[in-house]
Every structure is written in C-alpha cells, then in structure tokens.
Amino acid sequence: MIHDRYQLAFKLYPYARSADQDADAPVRHPVVVLGGGPVGIATALDLGLQGIPVVVLDDHEGIGQGSRAICFAKRSLEIAHRYGCGQAMLDKGIIWNLGKVFHDDRKVFEFNLLPEEGHRFPAFINLQQPYFERFLVERVRQAQAEGAPIEIRGRNRVDQVEVSDGGALLTVATPEGPYTIEADWLIGADGASSPLRGMMGLDFDGRVFEDSFLIADIRMVNDDFPTERWFWFEPHFKSGASTLLHRQPDGIWRVDFQIGWDVDRKTELQEENVRARLDAMLGDVEYEIVWTSIYTFQCRRMKKFRHNRVIFAGDAAHQVSPFGARGANSGMQDVDNLGWKLGAVIRGEAPETLLDSYDTERVHGADENILNSTRSTDFITPKSKVSHTFRNAVLDLAETNAFARPLVNSGRLSVPCTYDGSTLNTPDALEGGPARTRPGSPCPDAPVSDGFLLDGLGHGFKLLAVNTEVPQGALPVVSVSTESDPEGALAQRYLGDATTAVYLIRPDQHVAARWSSYDAQAVSEALSRAMGKV
Known part of the structure; x- marks a missing residue:
C-alpha cells in the first residue's frame, strides 16, 4: 500500500x-x-x-500533498531568514554538498557544492515543500501575534475577477456561499494552472517538453x-532513461x-509498476x-508579469523544468523583488512606475532560468x-578528462539573478571593484565582527561602508572593516582592488550603486x- 505521510497536521x-x-458592500483591501x-x-x-x-x-x-519542490538554494534561505524563519528551515533540512554523475x-x-567560507547558509538544503510552507505559515502566526496585519482565509476560492x-x-x-471584496492591488500567486491568469485571458509563451518523469x-x-x-544517464538498472536520487528529511x-x-500514467502509477522500477534500481532493499x-515539464512565461494593478509571481508567471531547482527558488526571488517595491508604492514613497521594474527585472530572471533549464533538459532528454x-x-x-566535465549538464543549479541593465542601477563608480558585487548584483554574505553581513542589510535601504566613515543621515549606515575578517572574504567580495567602498543596498539586498x-x-x-x- 502506498502511504501518504503528507496528510499530517x-x-x-x-x-x-x-x-x-x-x-453590506464589498470591503476594500490594500492587497x-x-x-x-x-x-x-x-x-x-x-x-505584513x-x-x-x-x-x-x-x-x-x-x-x-507530496514533497514537490525539495531543493532550496542559499538565496531562498537568506530571504526566509530576513523574514524570520530561515534558521528553522536550515535546522530541519538536509545539507548536501557532494553530487555524483553516472553513465x-x-x-x-x-x-562539490560546498560554498566558500563566510556564509551563514549552505549552497542548498533538501527540504520537502510542505515543511518550507509550514515554516512560512508559522512565521505568519508569530507576526500576527506581534501585530502584523496579515489574514489567511482557507477554502476561499476566487471564481470571478473584474479588473x-x-x-x-x-x-x-x-x-457558506459567495461574497465579494475589492483590492487596490491583486497578486496572482495561484500556481502553474493559475485560475486568475485564465480569468484574465492571459497565457504563456514557451516550450513544453515531451517527456515524463515518475516521482517516488x-x-x-x-x-x-x-x-x-x-x-544516472541511461542507468544500468533500466528503470528509466535517466534517474535522480536525493535524500530528504525524516529518512x-x-x-x-x-x-x-x-506513457499511460494510470498504469505507471500502479504500486506494482512503481515497485518494479524501484526494485530494479535498489536491489534487495526493504522500503516503504x-x-x-x-x-x-515546460519552460514558459507570461509576456508581462504586471498588468496594471494585477501582478503575477512564481509559477503563475513562469514555469521551468525541475532540473536545477529553479521553480520555488525563482518564486522566492520574485517575492524578494516585489515586496519592497509594492510597499514603497502603497506608502506613497515611490511612483507606481517603480513596479514596472519588477516586470523587467523578474522577466530577465525568468528568461535566465528558462535558458539554463532548457539547456539542462535538452542534455538530459x-x-x-x-x-x-x-x-x-x-x-x-x-x-577521464576534466575539461569535458563542465559540459555535462544534469541540472545547472539555481543561483540568484543579477539585474544587469536595470533602470534602477547607477553606473559603477568603484574602480577595481569585484564583478560579483557590481550594481544589480545580490549581496554575497560575509563574516563581520558581530556575525554575518546580510543580517544588517535587510528591511529598507542601507549604506554599506567598508573601511571608511559615512555620516549618519537619512539612510541607516552599516559600517564594516576588513580587519574583522582575517580570512579576507569581505575584502574579496566588496573591495577587490579598492581599499575603501560605499554601497547603496536595496531592501532586497541587491546593490543599487557603489563608490x-x-x-x-x-x-x-x-x-x-x-x-x-529618475
């Protein structure tokens, strides 16, 4: 019998x-x-x-139900940590560094994916999506207790939208029957099939790959x-044209x-047929x-993610193959990009046109993911x-030849997007500065005297001063010295050939400018x- 352990609490x-x-009348909500x-x-x-x-x-x-996404990248954990739940995910997840490719x-x-030293989080953890979601919901409950104005309504299905x-x-x-509400801003995060996208008559452009994968x-x-x-490419146990094995929490x-x-999906999912594939792969191993x-899988996206006051994010906006762990991780980067911009617009601190940059930056990110995902899929299938x-x-x-190994593509793993060419960037003015922290780049973590750099960079714009003094003014200043990092990670990542630097950091921890x-x-x-x- 196939058990479904994900039908838990x-x-x-x-x-x-x-x-x-x-x-008596539809209540209006900001978001x-x-x-x-x-x-x-x-x-x-x-x-919230x-x-x-x-x-x-x-x-x-x-x-x-189901584990679904299982690989969560360092950037997603850093975003979750800024929200207050990254450590819980790390504690539950399985850290893996070594990958092996077979033919x-x-x-x-x-x-080996073990990242360079000086990061709070590893390159990846394996964590079933239900746990990732649960930690987010539990953090919402904490935030609600602290006064955050967040409400989650279960079994509330949207059947009609008038934009x-x-x-x-x-x-x-x-x-208990239908009701109506109004929204100043509507965010479509309703998944790959997105009823909202359908109600608005919007669709995807892209490619559907004619292949199927059985998950067990x-x-x-x-x-x-x-x-x-x-x-495994063309595994000797003949259970499929390729096979992937990953460890998750809870054994x-x-x-x-x-x-x-x-393939006949119904036939393939019958327990005896699933077991036949597993037995051929695992041999004399007892399992449940x-x-x-x-x-x-498919690699597709909407032409635009913003449609006036309706904005799409995650799988509702773009879809990629699972090879490279780019689905949920790119969705978290969507949130990271959208949240501060929408907040600034709602508070009247920025014009609505700021949200056009969400569209251009995250379309750029989606295209980058689709390109990498398509290449992976073409190599695998x-x-x-x-x-x-x-x-x-x-x-x-x-x-036997190391030069050929970079050509092997069993899924180029997700990395955060750099928004080169964004209208929000100021031209680089740090001579000799590292390419990895040029304007548009996500800030890499680094050790500092009181912990890790990213801990001080979340929530609002910040000035990062490296080996120099900056007067406190309208923006909070985070001052760090390379003397606190004898291993040199801070200097390597933020100075390069320069001796001092000042960075303007966005609320999503991307570099806006540097001098x-x-x-x-x-x-x-x-x-x-x-x-x-501007």
Missing part, C-alpha cells in the same frame, strides 16, 4: 467566516494575494512585516545511502525516473512508498540521434533612481 488555516462576508503556496505566503509575510494589510485567499485549508554503471565524475484601473473586484466562493518518495528500512545527489528519499512521453506522482550521440560522447570524455568614498549628492541621486523617480 498541515491543515493550518481551516475555513472560518470573515467579517467581509457579513458586510489581496491569490494562492497559499510558498510564494503567496511569503508575499503576505513580506508586506512592513505594516501593510494583506489578505491571502486560498482554495485549500493548508499545505498541499550506465560507471561513475563519470563527482562535484479596473483602480484595482479589482473579486467574487469569492466559500462553504520512499523510506528505506536499512538506509545506508550517503547524503549525496546521484544522477525520505526522492527518486525521479525518466519514463518517456507516450510514501508518495508518487508523474510530471511533465536529447530528442534526436545526433544530440544523443553528442551527449554520450561528452559523458565518455568527462570520465570608492561617500558623496551625499551621489547617494541622493542613486536613491532616487533606485526608487524609480
């Missing part, structure tokens, strides 16, 4: 009647978020921690597999089998099947005899640009 926000259902997945809850958390009232409407009452029965090579220049009117179905989450009784990522292992396009599913021959030749070379020394006028102009006023 994850019914976190059961239906409860709201005051809006008894109102309404459609969808209670990680992107929707993170959006509500970001805005800014003091902006937000209502989440979810047609479910909690966290969905048939041979190990081609291995790679206008001033917002949206929503018809919401509940177990299993618990092995005698678990002696190492905590590593193993990927659960994820196995992905590439099973082809023309926890959850199974079949997915077909070659669709012609020529591409298949090339793929296998690369694998053969990589076994060799403080100039009040230059900072003022850069801040105006970063707020979309």
